[in-house]
Amino acid sequence: MSTEVPDWFVLKDPGNISLDIEVGNKYADERLDRLISEDLWNISRPSWMSDDEWNKIIVEEFGGHTFLKLAVSQDPRLTTWLIEVEGDLFEFRFISTSSLDEKINVLKELYSTENVKEIQEINEMYGIDIYRHFSIANIETRSVKYTKSRFGSNVRDLEKKVAIHFTKIPAIISARKVLLYKGWGIVTLADIRLAVKREFEKQLREVVEKSKELVVNDEGLKAAIKPIFDKIQKIAKSRRLSKDYLSLGIDEGVEILTKSELFPPCIQELIGILKSEGHLAHMENWQLGIFLKKAGMTVEEQQRFWYENSVDNIGISFEQFKQRVNYQLKHMYGKVGGGIDYSPPSCTKCINSYFCYWAHKRTDKIIEDMKIRFAEKDKKSLDAAIEDISKLQRDQQYKKACARYFRFLTGWSIKGNHINQMMSYTGLAYKRFYGKKDAKVEEEEAEDND
Amino acid sequence: MTENLTSDMLSEYYKKKFPLDRFISYIGLEDFETREFMFIVNKNVVRNISFRTPEKMKEYMYSNSVESAYVGAVYDKPPSKNNRVQDIGWKYREFIFDIDLSDYDAHDSEGNYVGVRTCGCEKYVYCEFCWNLALEAALFIDETMKEDFGFKEMKWFFSGRRGVHGWVMDNETRSLTNEQRISILNYLTMINDPTRSQSLEEIPNEAKPLRNRIFSLLVKPYFEYVFLQDLENPVLQCQNCKSKFRAYELIKEVTGRKAEGVRFDTLDKRIRDQNIKCKYCSGPLLNVTKIELENFGLTELKASKLIKQVKGTKVFDHNQYNLIMPYDWKVRRNIGNDIILRRYPRIDKAVSTDIKRVSRLPYSVHGSTGKIAIEIKDLKKFYPDSAPTIWDALV
Numbered sequence A: 001m002s003t004e005v006p007d008w009f010v011l012k013d014p015g016n017i018s019l020d021i022e023v024g025n026k027y028a029d030e031r032l033d034r035l036i037s038e039d040l041w042n043i044s045r046p047s048w049m050s051d052d053e054w055n056k057i058i059v060e061e062f063g064g065h066t067f068l069k070l071a072v073s074q075d076p077r078l079t080t081w082l083i084e085v086e087g088d089l090f091e092f093r094f095i096s097t098s099s100l101d102e103k104i105n106v107l108k109e110l111y112s113t114e115n116v117k118e119i120q121e122i123n124e125m126y127g128i129d130i131y132r133h134f135s136i137a138n139i140e141t142r143s144v145k146y147t148k149s150r151f152g153s154n155v156r157d158l159e160k161k162v163a164i165h166f167t168k169i170p171a172i173i174s175a176r177k178v179l180l181y182k183g184w185g186i187v188t189l190a191d192i193r194l195a196v197k198r199e200f201e202k203q204l205r206e207v208v209e210k211s212k213e214l215v216v217n218d219e220g221l222k223a224a225i226k227p228i229f230d231k232i233q234k235i236a237k238s239r240r241l242s243k244d245y246l247s248l249g250i251d252e253g254v255e256i257l258t259k260s261e262l263f264p265p266c267i268q269e270l271i272g273i274l275k276s277e278g279h280l281a282h283m284e285n286w287q288l289g290i291f292l293k294k295a296g297m298t299v300e301e302q303q304r305f306w307y308e309n310s311v312d313n314i315g316i317s318f319e320q321f322k323q324r325v326n327y328q329l330k331h332m333y334g335k336v337g338g339g340i341d342y343s344p345p346s347c348t349k350c351i352n353s354y355f356c357y358w359a360h361k362r363t364d365k366i367i368e369d370m371k372i373r374f375a376e377k378d379k380k381s382l383d384a385a386i387e388d389i390s391k392l393q394r395d396q397q398y399k400k401a402c403a404r405y406f407r408f409l410t411g412w413s414i415k416g417n418h419i420n421q422m423m424s425y426t427g428l429a430y431k432r433f434y435g436k437k438d439a440k441v442e443e444e445e446a447e448d449n450d
Numbered sequence B: 001m002t003e004n005l006t007s008d009m010l011s012e013y014y015k016k017k018f019p020l021d022r023f024i025s026y027i028g029l030e031d032f033e034t035r036e037f038m039f040i041v042n043k044n045v046v047r048n049i050s051f052r053t054p055e056k057m058k059e060y061m062y063s064n065s066v067e068s069a070y071v072g073a074v075y076d077k078p079p080s081k082n083n084r085v086q087d088i089g090w091k092y093r094e095f096i097f098d099i100d101l102s103d104y105d106a107h108d109s110e111g112n113y114v115g116v117r118t119c120g121c122e123k124y125v126y127c128e129f130c131w132n133l134a135l136e137a138a139l140f141i142d143e144t145m146k147e148d149f150g151f152k153e154m155k156w157f158f159s160g161r162r163g164v165h166g167w168v169m170d171n172e173t174r175s176l177t178n179e180q181r182i183s184i185l186n187y188l189t190m191i192n193d194p195t196r197s198q199s200l201e202e203i204p205n206e207a208k209p210l211r212n213r214i215f216s217l218l219v220k221p222y223f224e225y226v227f228l229q230d231l232e233n234p235v236l237q238c239q240n241c242k243s244k245f246r247a248y249e250l251i252k253e254v255t256g257r258k259a260e261g262v263r264f265d266t267l268d269k270r271i272r273d274q275n276i277k278c279k280y281c282s283g284p285l286l287n288v289t290k291i292e293l294e295n296f297g298l299t300e301l302k303a304s305k306l307i308k309q310v311k312g313t314k315v316f317d318h319n320q321y322n323l324i325m326p327y328d329w330k331v332r333r334n335i336g337n338d339i340i341l342r343r344y345p346r347i348d349k350a351v352s353t354d355i356k357r358v359s360r361l362p363y364s365v366h367g368s369t370g371k372i373a374i375e376i377k378d379l380k381k382f383y384p385d386s387a388p389t390i391w392d393a394l395v
């Protein structure tokens, strides 16, 4: 049994490695290509490999990783991007390593040795048999579930249990997804897999923060890593959009956030209220926050956005403000509280408990808004739209009112004549205004015969 | 302040009777200088105050005849008017639980009582019946802290009125981060909104110790106090003014006759025949216990059988529960919800997680009741009326 931290763990101290900047850039470039191809890879030393050959691999691994860290350290958005992709790589390596010892050693490295125990050790420490004491089966039959994961059948040992001190896994304690005994959380590797990934990401972020100073004080280094920085920036930008938007047909690399005409009326209104009044109701905060997240805002950008637009910030610094909103933002981004990737609320939900422009704004105010916003438009069709919308609003047909508005705005009618989800509004508006000419469009051109 | 609780008495108590050494044994001497205290002096709140030595604190307390005294967190520098706790960094604070019977109360938008105390008590009022809620909560938390979280010592203090404070004494708790404190509270909390709760059935399988504890500490009292009492003495509610009454007491009061043998099955008939109405507004009465049982999916017969079985069980656990509960998903879910709602500990989360909160200083005098916030040696034997008062101490 080896007690060493495996070489695939990039936060490990690799010992003495020296390489010049040119080589470092080259390794970083190669690593970058591999990271974005999503062809996650493992490194482990085959028995036949010579020390020299293996060392070369290690140097590439740690050298490439180090230069990537240096490059992203100057830009919080790029930092977030690198942390995400390195986090995925780490997760893949962690769950697919064939050695349980390696997994445990990585846990000990992340949480420090005294906070990680094997069940046998717990049994000896307290003179009990945990499994018998709580009458739980030693072997669980959950492995089937994980073979369907995106890592294919490489997944190993996830049903095995370990003990981690409760102080290290607050999100899991909060969710009660744990058997607690004398301060030790008895968990399966499957249960903590996400928490372990988050811990890795947290520690990687700290390392990147430290690299920042290194680069700031060294103009030469800054210039040297410029090519890598540029390349990451290009990639990260093209990959900012959430999968949800990509599935709606919005092209990679599009900055939705700069195109407010793509925002549905509810979101435009919420931003307007926030800017004029300085705060929103709790549920509205959530609705807007999730929308912005899905449109590609990072946690850091949202902190900035809310700081600049809230009245909550009066008399406090940005740093203090960050502390205040951090928990909710982290929650929204799935960094705490179970790691859920929240979807934006459906229109039905917005109508019932969040904010819907059509359900919650007075008709006369809406008419006023439309008259100002569309002063340039043909008066006859504006009046027709206003009349239709007022009628739909009166009949509580809010989703249809939204679709009618969309038709007036774009000249396209929407299948079924109603909007179900705020993001699909954005997806359709994008197709209308920015879609490629040759793209096949599902929506029919508007016909004024209804 | 009660009329006869004078500043002379307070001064004398803090000068001669207050057990300073014992108090120091709870908080330790190290870092005493940078610990915040809070007092009520002449009905004014004095915060951001610290002392060089315990004796200086005592001197302050008797020379100002403090009406209430609280202990706060330890900070980087001694808190003072110029170093307010909002502006300086904190080092640590004890991990403290606050249980207060008024957390079991709730009112609807019209001001009607919709809390879980069925004895008629609310706010400051308590009786031996509802005190059980506080007792059970304390026992539950005590066991959870020790068994699940591995802490070795907890001390319980009387809050001076209608609650208790639990201090986890292990030094490790001092360095708990906010995130860790919140995680412990989240693990323990089942009731976020006082009118709704999570169901027993929704506790994840993994959290076996917590679930077992609900069975061993809460389910039996639920059936024996709440369920049985409701069945033997149903709750009647006025349809007009929404006041709630216990059938036995109400019948006795309005008919002037002893209401012997209030039988659940004949109660409706009796109300009709004897024309019993709301004692406040003469509105019509409704047997809400009956409706509740129906909502549970239980008949009176089934419910009585259930109670009999619970009473006949010495040690209650998950297996016992599974054996006696009907295999009807709806009934199980409803009763599971009700057990949590009416028996599960209600903890003031902010007290435990907000570092800057202060907590009543052990052995100080409660300014309104005159009772002393003593350490409770045996939770099961403690009842607020038996707590010593300043008058007892000064005799």
Ligand SMILES: [Zn+2]
Binding pocket: B117, B119, B120, B121, B125, B126, B127, B128, B129, B130, B131
């Ligand atoms: Zn009572």
Ligand SMILES: [Zn+2]
Binding pocket: B238, B239, B240, B241, B242, B243, B278, B279, B280, B281, B282, B283
């Ligand atoms: Zn009445």
